[in-house]
Amino acid sequence: MELLSLSAVELSAAIREKKITAVEAMEAVLDRIEECEPQYHCYVTVDREGALERAGQVQKRIEAGELTGPLAGVPVAVKDNMCTEGMLTTCASRILENFIPFYTAEAVLNLEKAGAVLIGKTNMDEFAMGSTTETSAYGVTKNPRNPEYVPGGSSGGSAAAVAAEECFFALGSDTGGSIRQPASFCGVVGMKPTYGTVSRYGLVAYGSSLDQIGPLSKTVEDCAAVLEAIASHDSKDSTSVERSDTNFTEALVRDVRGLRIGIPRDYFGEGLDPEVRSAVLEAAKVLEAQGAVLEEFDLSLVDYAIPAYYTIAAAEASSNLERFDGIKYGYRADAQGLHQMYKKTRSQGFGPEVKRRIMLGSFVLSSGYYDAYYLKALRVKGMIKKAFDDAFSKYDCILGPAAPSTAPKLGESLSDPIKMYLGDIYTISVNLAGLPGLCVPCGTDHKGLPIGLQLIGDCFQEKKLIRIGYTYEQCRKDLQGA
Secondary structure (H helix, E strand, C coil): CCHHHCCHHHHHHHHHCCCCCHHHHHHHHHHHHHHHHHHHCCEEEECHHHHHHHHHHHHHHHHCCCCCCCCCCCEEEEECCECECCECCCCCCHHHCCCCCCCCCHHHHHHHHCCCEEEEEECCCHHHCCCCCCCCCCCCCCCCCCCCECCCCCCHHHHHHHHCCCCCEEEEEECCCCCHHHHHHHCCEEEECCCCCCCCCCECCCCCCCCEEEEEECCHHHHHHHHHHHCCCCCCCCCCCCCCCCCHHHHCCCCCCCCEEEEEHHHHCCCCCHHHHHHHHHHHHHHHHCCCEEEEECCCCHHHHHHHHHHHHHHHHHHHHHHCCCCCCCCCCCCCCHHHHHHHHHHHHCCHHHHHHHHHHHHHCCCCCHHHHHHHHHHHHHHHHHHHHHHHCCCCEEEEECCCCCCCECCCCCCCHHHHHHCCCCCHHHHHCCCCEEEEEEEECCCCCEEEEEEECCCCCHHHHHHHHHHHHHHHHHHHHC
16 A cells, blocks of 8 residues: 555545554655655645644544544645644745734634644745745745646645645635646646635635635545535634535536536637647547537636736735734834834735735725726626626536646746736636636646646536546546556
């Protein structure tokens, strides 16, 4: 049994069957981290002693029959923008370099209730602002598939940790594609659930109307098990939704017969890498051969999604990041007088990309520009939601690429922020409309870099996405085994 290559569900089964213990699994992961971290830098914080202690406690509860679920005893990594009691939570920013929360994010608590064991906190773009995990104040993360390339972002540390086998699954957050795009670049499975399905309590806010926590995993089965564990109604989050259909693992069925899948022509036009187009359309053919009904259609409004998203996200970010002023917690600069302290703290504490978005957000919310930019962006957001509603009146799922290309080389994107923003073209509409999206690996390009297939569903239709993704994943395994 090659321990680190097991899926999360397989590992938990092996622990329950007494083939291995949770402590041995954690030791194997920690050894792997020690070996690989100098090269990949997936983590900001690794809590070695605490992780082993937690693994020992979980093992006792498994042996006592208290923990019997599919994640019991499994080591997990968490993106460093989710609060963890007693453990550093930095958002990969200097301004939170010494912040240790006194409470834990609801999603992380739900994982702990399911018996998962926290390893530490993964690297990310500072305050989740970026698409490459190069804006982190603690250094860049490298793609384990090829260290010369970025892992994507902003959940690049989580995706890279799963790909490098430095954890069995991880949590990320998705504001405009920050789970699905790194999943695509690193060749792992990533899901952004319907807005409100997973509590945002304890998630450090970037764009409050867009942020959603979700899983990054090796398989669709793991993804379903993790989503089932973290989905819950939470009175501490006013946007949390009460759902009765969160038994996502029951959707792990290899059957897509009769499901109607729409393929937007807008997603396959100019700007899409030919190898990505070919791999995604080949995946569509696999589903068609299994009995799905494929049809091309015009989604429209794709060109307006990026300006609408960056207007809304930056506006919300400028408001949310107002609280980081050096007074209550985090970094504080030495200065004469209160106003000087504010200025120096924020100037020294925030990186260039965060400052850029705060300034943009403050501008679009300012007097004279609010109507021209922010309100107009909100109207476009409503139009995008209606376009998806019209599409889902005909289709069970929308299929397309997760990103217009495979991972760019390290250093290429930061020199041109607009190009980096345009890389989110296929993912951000999902956040604007509050929809679920699933990314599943569907091939590699000529450089051996992974390509991701994105499946988009209507609100609260994660089970359809899991069913389609699982069917495709199983068919691909059959083809690779042949």
